[in-house]
Amino acid sequence: MIKTENLSMVFTTEEVQTKALNEVSIEIKQGEFVAIMGPSVCGKSTLLNILGTLDSPTSGKYFFNGKEVDKMGENQLTVFRKGNIGFVFQSFNLIDELTVFENVELPLIYLGGRKSERKRKVMEVLDRMNIAHRAGHFPQQLSGGQQQRVAIARAVVTDCPLILADEPTGNLDSTNGAEVMELLSELNKQGTTIVMVTHSERDAGFAHRIIHLLDGRIVS
């Protein structure tokens, strides 16, 4: 499903050049649950962002289902992301001004479709995440665990085949963290490919395999 060839990412400031990724080549198959681990500033999040097409590599190739993604323009990438990739962030990244329902509905709006259909899907996924009773609330009225469940609901509402999770339990206590991991694991079992960046060995234990990064290179 995902294949990268010699992906490199260089950040340049006025004085220094930092190589965040150094010729990274990986392959992830459909239905896999992969954890990316490594110390801070090793390039984990950069790799995840490139896989999510939120950032473009300085060099190298990135194929998604055989299609070369790194050559796409901004508009093509926007279209590509819709319905293909869902995101879960450490800091949830919910829009404070929108209700839980509206936050989850957002990707469906961008995907297009009838309002009644959208409503059905949102309520269904909120039910699955056990948060439907909070549909009319604003994110700031929820606990961290609840907010992350909303974020996951938003990621899966379009039935996308790939979920990218950037330290999804980083801001949660252990009980809520475990709950979130259970949810992701459950999604994976239902066929969703999951790529997760984490510091936590315990969370990584949910994955089928672990990619270790150090100074922008894969070490194991």
Place this chain on the structure above:
Amino acid sequence: MEYWSQVIKSQRARKSLSVLNVFGLSVCIGAALLIMLYVWFELSFDSFHNGDRVYRVESRLYEGATLTDNWATTSFGHAPAMSREIPGIEQYVRVTAQDRGQEVTFGDRQFIEEQYCYTEPAFFELFNFPILKGGKSEQLIRPNTMVITESAARRYFADGEPIGKVLAFRTSSSEQHFEVTGVIADMPYNSHLHYDFLLSFSTIPEARRDIWYIHGVYTYIRLEPGKKPADIETAFHAISGKYKTTALKHKDWKVELIHLYDIHLTPRKSYEKEGKGSSMAIRILSVMAIALLLIGWVNALNLTVARYLERGREFGIRKAFGASRRQVVLQGLLEAGLLNLSALILALGWVEVLLPFARRWAELDFAAGAFLSPEFWVMAASVFIGGTLFTGLYPSFLLTRIRPADIMRGKLLHSHKGNRMRKVLIVGQFLASFVLISGTLVVTGQVHYMQQETSSVSSSRILVVKYPAFTEGMSVKMESFKKRLEQIPYIVHVSVSGAVPGVEVANYFTNRPYGSDLSEVKLIQMFAVDYDYLPLYSPDMFCGRTFSETYGNERNKVILNEEAVRQLGYSSPEKALGEQLAMEVLEEPLEVIGVVKDYHQQSLAEPYKPILFFLKEQVPFIATPYISVKMDGSVNSDRLAEVEQMYRTYFPSAFFSYFYLDDYSDSLYKSDRNFGWIFASASLLAVFVACLGLWVVTLFSMLARVKEVGIRKVLGAGKTSLFIILTRELLFLTVLATILGLPVSVVLMNGWLESYAFHIVLPWWVYGVAFVLLMCIAFLTVLRQVWRVIRLKPMRILRNE
């Protein structure tokens, strides 16, 4: 001291924002101060007199409930009779209403003077014009004496002594001599009276001093303390019957007392010479000044609130470490004070620089010595204090009411309350901008309409020469002069007349259908013309014909305008043809031979008035001060020189005075154009400052929404949908401002248009244009910032978060 250093540090921290804030506010305060100075000048007319109990008596003639004649003057007889028979009048003075220039000569110095009048010694009791030379009690007593102004003295005597000198005054029909007995300071700009020569009233032959049949004097009275003007008005109505001339027998004759301080801003009446102000314009300008101040303050408040939100953490820490509510408010007020003081100082600079331009442009020496007057500084101090409280109190209280922990968590930046306040402020600014933009379009439309209605293609080809002063054999010389001019190939017509387009005809005489009852008399303006006037100006004929020598002597023929036909009671213009009229000063009847369509003799501010054209020889005592010379092309300097040379051949001792009809017509609408310019400038300023505010608010609002944009992009939002999301609020606010501004503008502009007898119908497209313009300006202002945020890579945004 500790506070001040903190205030200055906080300003330094965001230097460019502080500069922007001060600049925007200073522009608004400067413009508002300029407008306020102008309004103050207009309101200050005649306030330098001790005129609390001084009124001008004005004549009002009614037929039933209809006001048929509305004159600023009274007859000569009013003042003595009222003073004699109505208790409560302490003193009166009469000032004659002169309407023609005189040639004034002293030795080899000769000028045409129009600023003169005959008046009584009490002039110096009722008015406060300081006498510089000569005793106050000796002035204007003897016949043929006069008081002149300083500048008139300089004009004739340079640095020589004026007292005792004798000047010759000549009209086309008379010559008089006056001895200078006193010199007064020039009458100030903010005086409704502007005379250079005050001639003694006793010079007028005794038999004509108290007559009732000519409404030829302005009458001023001072009432006894406690006496009400309405009492005098009622009392005059009661005695008016016994003084009515035949002409007024069937009219209801009243007077109205206009307070001296109100004369300048009341609507113009017949026989009023001075340029008048408009109370509606003053009201609109005052609203404009307040709107500009509010826009500036709102802007500053917006910026301050935005900065406070940004600095919420700093205030949170201050509060956490024990700063009291009072200390936080005090710091807020000091910051606002510093901002307002800097803006005020800069604004005074703007005023100092722009005032001379404004004066030249308005051709008015308003606000002279404003910086020295305590009133100005009170005004400036009020602006400073008002601004400091307006921009300092709300943000400070906003911060004191919120818990430190909330402030530090950044809740304030995203709070609904803060957002709502910003929206209200933007709507306020847009509302003011909308009213000003639509107002500019309405004023421009009205001025354009008036100019188009009164301009004629031929007016650029007409030169108007003033009639020469008295010389021997005048009528023969004038005929020869006319004939010689007409022989010049490029001259088409030459005409002598009592008025030209733009000039009030006045000379109201009573007329009635011949043989009808005396109660049928109507007051109609008598327009003295020669055979060439109507062919020269060619007003549209409704029916009948113009004067023509081919029909022999036409002295007993007249031509009416439609309004005169209506007033005289003829059922149609055609019906009036061939009818005979009885005019008050003539024995034999006059026959109507033609009717011209109603046209604008004066500016469009004036309604149509009844006009009767007659050949000037029929009533020789009605003056004909204008000689119109129409050419086959534009009047150039060579042609002017040739006309002048011809004039000097026939009238060697006369003063050659002339004007271009084009310039004269143009000058009719000068004050309207000025008003339009003020509107346009204020609109530009308002829009500019509102944009400044919008730009800064957008800057902060984009900061607050950048995370949302990132999330939306990650979830697949395209550029167009993001643009719509980020700007739809702006669209909503503009629509809201338009909806709220519409009734305000309609009321104000309709009120202004109503002050014109002829005006455009308030055009609704103006509001569409104003809305679209405002919309475009608003979008252009925010476009760059919105676009920048939309183009950010989503992960860059979320990483920064």
